[in-house]
Amino acid sequence: MKKISSLLWCAALVGSLVAPAAAERADRNKPIQLEADALRYDDVRQVSVLTGNVVLTKGSIVIRGATVEVRQDPDGYQYATVVGNSQTPAYFRQKRDGVDEFIEGTGETIQYDGRADTVRFLKQAQLRRLRGSTLADEVTGDSVLYENLSDRFSVDGAPKTAAGTGGRVRAMFTPKPSSTSTEAVPLKPSNQIEKSNQ
Template sequence: MRHSLMLALALCCAAANVYAEKADSSKPIELAADRGSLDQKQGINILEGNVVATQGTLSMRADKTIVTRDAQGNQTLQAFGNQAQFRQKLDGKNEYIEGQANRVDYTSVTNQVVLTGKARVKRGADLVTGEQITYNTVTEIYQVMGGSPAASGGTKGRVTVIIQPKPQDKP
C-alpha cells in the first residue's frame, strides 16, 4: 500500500515564495558525456556515461539522459542512474535545492519534476524523502509517496519530512 502526503510547503517555511534562479532558463545548456546520439530533426538527444548537464546554476549528473523537444519548443528530460543528482541555486538567495533519485523526469509544459526510486530533495537543512517525489517548480508544491511493500523489502513504505524551525528574531 502506498502512502501519499501532499505538502504545500516551501521547505524552509518562509512566507515569501522562493524559486529557482530565474536567469538560468535564458542561459545555454552544456551537456558532457562519454557518448551521445543527437537527432536534431526528431528533437531527441540521448547521452550516456557520466552525463553532466549545466545551465546557469543548475547542474545535473546521471548515467543516462534523454532530452526531447517538440515543435512548440517544449522540453522533457529523463535522467537515469544509480542516483541521478541535481542542484540549483534559489533565486535571490545564497541557498540551493538539491535532489537525487534513481530516475528524474522533468516536463517544461507542466513545470513538474518527478523523482522516482529512493527519492530525496533537500533545501537548506530541510529534507523530504520517499520512494517518489513530485515537485512543481512554480508552485513549490510537493507530493511524496512511500514505497510499496514489494519495493521496500516487505515493509510499508514511509515518507520523511524534516522541517527546521524558523529562526527567531533577535531583540
C-alpha cells in the same frame, strides 16, 4: 488543546518549507550544456541521448547521471530523463530565486519537465533544501514531485506489497531563520569628558 497546538506547530513548520522564493527564473532562458562519454542526436525528433558520466547544466541547474535523454518540443520547452547507476543515483540541483538557497535531490530516475517546471525523483527519492551550504530541510520517499513555480512538493512512500510492507515517507524540517537582525547601535558623540572618581 495540546493536540491542536501540536498540529498548528507542525503546520507552521511545513509552511516554512514552502517559502515565497521559487526556482531561479533566469534558468528558463539559458542554453543546455552537456558533457558525456557518448552522445546520439536525432534532429528530426529533437532528442539527444547521452551516456557515461553525464553532466547537464542549464543556468543554475546541474543534472548528473549515467544516462540522460533530453528532448525539445515544438514550442522550445526542454525535458530530461536522468537515470543513475548501481553506485550513484541520478542527481539534480537548482538555485532558488532571490535567496541563498538551493534545492537538490537524488533518485534512481529523475524526470525534468521544462514546460510545467517540475522535477520528479523516482525510487529511493530524496529532496533537500540547503541554506547556503547548510542542510535545512530533507524529505525521502519512493517518489518526490517538486513544483518549481509554486515551490511545492509532494512525497509518496512505496506501495504496499502482498506481504503488507511498504516504504514510508520521512521528513526533517528546520525552522525558518528569524527575520530580525541584531544591528549595531551607533555610538553618540559626546562633547564632554567625564571625570572619574578616583
